[in-house]
Structure formats: structure tokens, C-alpha cells
Amino acid sequence: MESQRFLELRELARQLGLDFFEVIFEVVPQDIMAEIAAYGLPTRARHWSYGKVYNRQRVHGQMGLSKIYEIVLNNDPAYAFLLDSNSEIANLLVAAHVYAHCDFFKQNVYFSPTNRNMVNVAVEHALRIDEYIDRYGLDRVERVMDIAFAVDRHLDVHKGVVRKPYPTRQVIERERRPQPYADLFGEEEFALTKAVVGDHLPPHPEKDLLWFFAQYAPIEPWERDVLEIIREESYYFYPQFETKILNEGWATYWHAEILQQYAGLSPSETIDFGVLHAGVVHPGHPMSINPYYLGYRLLVDVERRWDQLYAAGNTSVTGRQKLFEIRAQENDISFLANYLTQELADELELFAYGYACEHGPQSQKKCQKCGESAIQSRQIEDVIYSLVAPRYNYGAPRIVITRVNEDGSLLLEHERSDLGTLDRTYGEKTLGYLYELWKKPVHLKTFGSQHEATTLTYAASGMEISK
Amino acid sequence: MADIPWDLRRRALKDSIRHDKRVKEAIRKNLKELIAEENIITSDGRKLVKIPLRYLDQYRFRFGQMGSGTGQGKGNVGDVIARDSERGEGGEQPGDQPGEQVYEAEISVEELTRMMLEDLALPWLEDKEERQITTTSYTFDDVRRKGSMANMDKKRTLIENLKRHAVHKRPKVGAFSDADLRFKVWSVQQEHHSNAAVYLLMDRSGSMTTEKKYIAKSFFFWLVRFLKLKYQTVDMVFIAHDTEAQIVPEQDFFTISNSGGTMCSSAYRVALEHIQHTHPKARWNNYIFHFSDGDNWPEDNSRCKTLIAQLLDHAAMVGYGEIRYYDEATFYGWGNTSEPGRSLLHNELSTVAHQRFITAIIKRKEDVYQALQTFLAKKEGMENAPELGNAAFQVGR
Numbered sequence A: 001m002e003s004q005r006f007l008e009l010r011e012l013a014r015q016l017g018l019d020f021f022e023v024i025f026e027v028v029p030q031d032i033m034a035e036i037a038a039y040g041l042p043t044r045a046r047h048w049s050y051g052k053v054y055n056r057q058r059v060h061g062q063m064g065l066s067k068i069y070e071i072v073l074n075n076d077p078a079y080a081f082l083l084d085s086n087s088e089i090a091n092l093l094v095a096a097h098v099y100a101h102c103d104f105f106k107q108n109v110y111f112s113p114t115n116r117n118m119v120n121v122a123v124e125h126a127l128r129i130d131e132y133i134d135r136y137g138l139d140r141v142e143r144v145m146d147i148a149f150a151v152d153r154h155l156d157v158h159k160g161v162v163r164k165p166y167p168t169r170q171v172i173e174r175e176r177r178p179q180p181y182a183d184l185f186g187e188e189e190f191a192l193t194k195a196v197v198g199d200h201l202p203p204h205p206e207k208d209l210l211w212f213f214a215q216y217a218p219i220e221p222w223e224r225d226v227l228e229i230i231r232e233e234s235y236y237f238y239p240q241f242e243t244k245i246l247n248e249g250w251a252t253y254w255h256a257e258i259l260q261q262y263a264g265l266s267p268s269e270t271i272d273f274g275v276l277h278a279g280v281v282h283p284g285h286p287m288s289i290n291p292y293y294l295g296y297r298l299l300v301d302v303e304r305r306w307d308q309l310y311a312a313g314n315t316s317v318t319g320r321q322k323l324f325e326i327r328a329q330e331n332d333i334s335f336l337a338n339y340l341t342q343e344l345a346d347e348l349e350l351f352a353y354g355y356a357c358e359h360g361p362q363s364q365k366k367c368q369k370c371g372e373s374a375i376q377s378r379q380i381e382d383v384i385y386s387l388v389a390p391r392y393n394y395g396a397p398r399i400v401i402t403r404v405n406e407d408g409s410l411l412l413e414h415e416r417s418d419l420g421t422l423d424r425t426y427g428e429k430t431l432g433y434l435y436e437l438w439k440k441p442v443h444l445k446t447f448g449s450q451h452e453a454t455t456l457t458y459a460a461s462g463m464e465i466s467k
Numbered sequence B: 001m002a003d004i005p006w007d008l009r010r011r012a013l014k015d016s017i018r019h020d021k022r023v024k025e026a027i028r029k030n031l032k033e034l035i036a037e038e039n040i041i042t043s044d045g046r047k048l049v050k051i052p053l054r055y056l057d058q059y060r061f062r063f064g065q066m067g068s069g070t071g072q073g074k075g076n077v078g079d080v081i082a083r084d085s086e087r088g089e090g091g092e093q094p095g096d097q098p099g100e101q102v103y104e105a106e107i108s109v110e111e112l113t114r115m116m117l118e119d120l121a122l123p124w125l126e127d128k129e130e131r132q133i134t135t136t137s138y139t140f141d142d143v144r145r146k147g148s149m150a151n152m153d154k155k156r157t158l159i160e161n162l163k164r165h166a167v168h169k170r171p172k173v174g175a176f177s178d179a180d181l182r183f184k185v186w187s188v189q190q191e192h193h194s195n196a197a198v199y200l201l202m203d204r205s206g207s208m209t210t211e212k213k214y215i216a217k218s219f220f221f222w223l224v225r226f227l228k229l230k231y232q233t234v235d236m237v238f239i240a241h242d243t244e245a246q247i248v249p250e251q252d253f254f255t256i257s258n259s260g261g262t263m264c265s266s267a268y269r270v271a272l273e274h275i276q277h278t279h280p281k282a283r284w285n286n287y288i289f290h291f292s293d294g295d296n297w298p299e300d301n302s303r304c305k306t307l308i309a310q311l312l313d314h315a316a317m318v319g320y321g322e323i324r325y326y327d328e329a330t331f332y333g334w335g336n337t338s339e340p341g342r343s344l345l346h347n348e349l350s351t352v353a354h355q356r357f358i359t360a361i362i363k364r365k366e367d368v369y370q371a372l373q374t375f376l377a378k379k380e381g382m383e384n385a386p387e388l389g390n391a392a393f394q395v396g397r
Helices: A004-015 A030-039 A048-063 A088-107 A118-136 A138-150 A209-216 A221-242 A244-261 A267-280 A291-311 A319-329 A332-339 A342-347 A380-395 A424-438 B011-029 B109-117 B154-167 B210-230 B264-278 B298-314 B344-349 B367-376
Strands: A023-028 A070-073 A078-083 A170-176 A191-197 A350-355 A372-377 A399-404 A410-414 A442-447 A453-459 A462-466 B048-053 B069-072 B080-083 B103-108 B133-144 B183-193 B196-203 B235-241 B245-248 B285-292 B317-323 B357-362 B392-394
Touching (some): A004 A088, A023 A030, A023 A088, A030 A048, A030 A078, A030 B011, A070 A088, A078 A088, A088 A244, A088 A267, A088 A319, A118 A138, A118 A221, A138 A424, A209 A221, A209 A399, A209 A424, A221 A244, A221 A380, A244 A267, A244 A291, A244 A319, A244 A332, A291 A319, A291 A332, A291 A342, A410 A424, A424 A453, B011 B103, B048 B109, B103 B109, B109 B210, B109 B367, B210 B317, B210 B367, B235 B264, B245 B264, B264 B285, B264 B298, B298 B344, B317 B344, B317 B367, B344 B357, B357 B367
Parallel strands (some): A410 A442, B196 B235, B196 B285, B285 B317
Antiparallel strands (some): A350 A372, A442 A453, A453 A462, B048 B103, B235 B245
16 A cells, blocks of 8 residues: 555655655554554464453444554564555555654664564464463463563563573682782782672572573473563563653654655645644643653754754754754653753643642542642653653563572562552562462562561462561 | 464454453452442343453552652642542552552343352242243244244255255355245243242331441342342242331332331231231242341340241241441451441341251341352252252143
């Protein structure tokens, strides 16, 4: 479905400096669109939870509550799905939007480790899971998947998908760096020390929970494989999570730019385009931020500021060049922290909100103010913090595996207390999942609302909490 | 993506079916709590009810406090912008005792009833001499070549057509002739039933608070559902009492208001008279269920005992359910106050040593399920007992 106009837009996008993979467009009906949206990768292994999302998407779509115009997959070639009920002008906007997303996938540094053949890899995964279902039964396979999904956000993005196991226990000799000017004091220039590695499991706090369990838990090979499959898919999606605002802002900026420069629109189409674009960049609900809108406004603001600096001779980078730089180097956290200014935050009327009352919501007896949210600050630091905090660490509490104890039990630690306490019910259930894999008691060191240390333990007898 | 294997396409349908199945399982596992769910009890004959399910979550490590975020719009620092109930999408219930995301499942009351009451039956049901009640039902149970077009059996007709062509070595469907047509036909079935009458007695005195009455009502709600589902014809008699008892129509029984003192014996007496008049033991299996909080006039207790004994002479079973809880907190399952003892009435009644007199205490909502199980458990030796309606006599074949 590559009409002449699509080709013209593609040519224009390339002239404007976008660099993207080949894009294959497919036009699909609404329920297929709902399916693709539910799965993220349309070819991935089945799981009941996608069915839950799919049901909701489809019903919403049928009732006209939400409409998904387009979905694009980070892959080479990229696959883009267009809704069959899109108007011609909507498809042109979406095509331009998609080209910019693909440019982002290809050029943004955070996407560089992603597997560009993921569509096919996911097929491979799905077939393997199907085979396990045939062999071991849906209930068992589903259970392992449930467990894997429970911790699939605890990754170590710096170590990546492919990792070697920890070194086994051995004594190694290390060359000690000589003290500066050691020779002046007549000391040996080369000193050797002995060090033990691989003494503890893990040798360092381990962030990648699924990797650890796949390597070291007493589970069957197929269970290992299920954990690995879900882990790999989670790595694939992580860059999309951490660049949501920037990526959507970038695509929105470019669909606007490309269609404004495109000579092939009729006057009435230009008006329709304006209406559609206005819908995309609508600020949205007062208590949530539309990433298309925020990303777009921020990029436009940066371009304006750098154009001014450039005109005044204060920088050698034009606004447009600056945007390409940002697209290559930033993720949401750095983008917001580096470029969101007090002036723009004021213009967009952004604020950070929180509970109006210091005890926060109480479960039963509520004071008048408990459970009420109030504007807490319009200071840029606070606004930025409120925007980036949920984007830190895949949105999950930072939890690491610190030690396998002598009795075989496993110790996990919740590392940071400044982002909030753990949800107890969920923590208990998740520890229960991990116990199922580890088959020995699992401890989690965390803290209560007053920052007091608390340890949750899950063992054969169930859950225990100790201070 | 044309080269993707076919069985990987359209998996969403499979997964949504799987999801629905898990919803049903979750419901089944949590019947105890669902049984007193207000949504259902007050469903008022609506076919579909929405029930909140807290058990279908995908658990993960997550933050307890979710009450902060970024917003936009006018307003000064300190201005309240929302209450918990108004929070938008993504505003999950926050708190140290965190609220859980609630999945709302939609299910028909009938299906729910089936799940709840699967293993229950009216105990000690006997074949009575005279099978008084006859019901007529129609079932499609035969296929013929002639019939009304409205009842054409499309699948069989297609198969016949295919077969006819296949005989002539033309494997195809098409060119229908009258010989292909197949019709579903029905037959009339007449069934004779054992006779059962159920007496539902409820205390409507002043001490029966809204919560207590709610308990009694949810018990009766399920009992009535159960009887209607399982047995095609059961005579139901609703008796409400304070110091005096009267027979009331079903719809009034569930919306009745309360006041006055308590004389349980009044209800027993009315029930007894009604049984002797309308449902004599020789022909009827009578079941009597009474719900009260036990705050009876002390002088009345011994009279109750005598009447229960008399009722037992006429009935297959008498059930007494006592709703006792200390305060609202224990009732709803939080709080941990000491549990109240049995009432004087209950003490008195428990001296009635009779196999077919069964009592239950309900201390919290979840106990309703237990009470149903206690009263309606299939009793020993019941395997051979007649089910209502299973001795079918067919006519009109």
C-alpha cells in the first residue's frame, strides 16, 4: 500500500534529514489493530493477559472511545500498521509520523542494542512456547510466564541481553599498582596480591532478576527458556519505555513539518490535517500528561531557543541541528532534565501534585484531606522530578539480589527508599512467585513508611514480616 | 509479515477466551466473598451483573504510594485538584494498605448461581405418595425430513447435500433439493415432581439492623435462586415476623422494613398452621429456614422449642440461622473484637436434638456461603433419593 503520495512524503522526509529503515505498511481492520496493540509485537508468544488488554481495546474501539491510527514496530524492515478506516489525510499524517519514529529507532543511541530482527525472533519464541504448551500443558507454562512477567522489568540495561555466567570460585593473583614514587622509597615496583573471585553468589548485587533465576534457580530447561524469552522481549521494549515522550514528540514534530512542506495537499486536506494534528497535540487530562504534546512543545521550544542563540552568534548549532543531536543522544529523563525550562513549564501550566495531607490516604478512617490531591509545586525542579521519577528503572522499584545464604535461601534488597515504599500485597505475591522458582525461602529487605528496615520472607509456610 | 505461520495469527481470540476462563476460575475460587456482594444481591433480575475481582492481577514489585504525578492547568499551590475517586486513568488506589486494581467481570446471575450452588440439594427429599405437580417442557430431540422451515437444521441439511453430491462424485455444496432438507422437531415432555415446599422465615424486628437483614436477605436470595434453578416447581412461602408473623408476597419480603420486638414463636406458629392446611406431610416435603439475630423475648424461647419440635414432625428439615456479630468492624472482616456468644434462643433451640434440625451462625458476610453449604449439603444416604423432576414421563413422541 505505497501510494504515490507515500513515496513523495518518504522522499521529502529523507531530504529533510531523516534516516530510517525501509518501512512496510499494512492496512488492517480495527480488531487486528486492537490485537497488535495488545501484544506489542503481533507475533509474540500467547498469554492470557494479552487477551484481557485485547478485549478492552476492541470494545473501546468499537464504541469509539479510543482509536489507534497507527502502530509501528522497531525492526529492519520496520512494519507499520494503518487502520483501514483511516481517511487519506490521516494516512498521510501517519506515514510521516511513522518515518520519524523509524528514524528515531535507527538513530537514537538507546535503541542501538535492540534486536532489529525482533519480529522474527518473536515468532521463534512463540513457536517454542507453543511447543512447551503441547508438551507440559497450558497451566504449567502459563504459570511460569506469570512469574516471569512479574519481574520482567528488573533488568540490567548496561549488561544487556547476552551475558556470561559469573566466574566460578577461584583464587587469582592481581598485580597491585605501585604507589606513586614507590621506587624512591626502595619498595618493590611490582606487588602481587591474591584475591578470591566467585566466592559469593552473586559476586555483586544483581539487578537482572530473570537472568539470575534462569541461570541459578533449580528449574527445568524449558522453564529457563520461558524466563529467557520473556526477558529478551522485555529488553526489546525497554528503549520504547524510556524514550516515550521524546520519541512521540519527535514523530509529531516531523509529521507537522513534513506535511507543512508537502505541496501535494489540497486546501481542504490542509484543514483536515490541521484538525488531526490539533487532536494529537491536545494537552489531555489535567492530571496526566500527553507525551505527544509535551514532547512536541519541548522540541519546538528548543528549536526556537537555539535559533535565537545561533542568530545572536552564541552557538554554532542551529535549532534544527540541535534537535537532531537530541534525537541521537537523549532519553526522556535526560531530555526533560536538560531542556525543560521554567518558562516553558509556566507556559504549559505544568505542576507537580501529591497528597494534600501528610498521612496520605488511610485505608479506613479518612481525615477530611486524606485522599485528596493538591498542587504541590510549580518549581521547575519539582515538575521535572515528578515527570522523570516514574520513568526511572522501567517504572519499577529498584530491587537487587544480594546474596545466596548458606542455607540456600535467597536475599533480595530494595535499594532506594526515596522513591517510595513497596506495595505489601503485591510484594508478598511476587515473593511467592520467586519462591516457586527458587524452592527455598526468599527474603526481601525493604523499609516501611518511616524508613524503618523491614524484611519480608516467603517460605513454605507462607509470608512473614520481621523488623 | 506474510510469511508468519497461520497459527500465530489471530491469537488474541484464543487469549481472550483463556482470559475469560481465568475470570471464571477466579470467581469460583472466591465465591465465599462474592456471595454477599451487594451488586449481585440487588441485581433485581438483571441478567448480567458486574462483579469486582481482585484476584486476577498480575503481581509485580511496585510502589505503594502512587498519589503523585504531573498535571497541567491553572491553580495555586495547595489547591485540591482531585479526590481519590476522581483520579483519572493510571491513578491507582494508593496507600500503605494498598488498594488493588479491581477487574470488573461481567457474568450472568444464572451462571453465577450454578457455580455457587453446584453441590447443593434439598436434603431428605422423599418421594411422596401423590406426585402432585406436573410440568410440561418442550425439547428439540429429533430430526426429520419434513417440518417447518423455521426449524430447519442447517448443518445437517448441508451435510446431506454434500453427501448426495459426493455419491455422484461431485464433492461440492449447492443445488439443494427437498431431499436434502432436515428439520428439527420437538416433543412435549411431561414431568411429575416430588412436592417440596419451602418456608422462609425472617425476623424483621427492630434489632435486625440493616446489616443483619442484609445477611438474611442474601441467604434467601441465593436459596430462592437455587430452588428456581434446580427445581422447576417448589412452593415458596415467605413469612416475616416481629412479635406477630404474617405471610407476605415474595417481592415484599425482600424489601420489608423493620420495627418492633421479637417473638419467633409467632412465625413458627404461622408456618405450622400453613403446613397443616396446605402442605400436609403425606404429600409434601417441607423445608423451613428461619433467620434471626436471636434477640427473642426470653419468655418466648421455650415456646419456640416446642414449636420447632412440632414443626419437625411435619417437615423434612428445619434450619435456624443466627446472625451474630459484635460490631460493624468484625462484620466486615476488619477489626478483631471478641466474638459474641450464642443467644439464649440459640441455646434453648440447640437442646432440640434432632438430626433434621440444623443451626448455623453467621458472623460475617462470608459465612453466608458456609450456611448454605450447611443447610443444603447432600446428606448421607441421599445418593438414591429422588431429585425433583428427574422421574420424567414422556408423552407425545
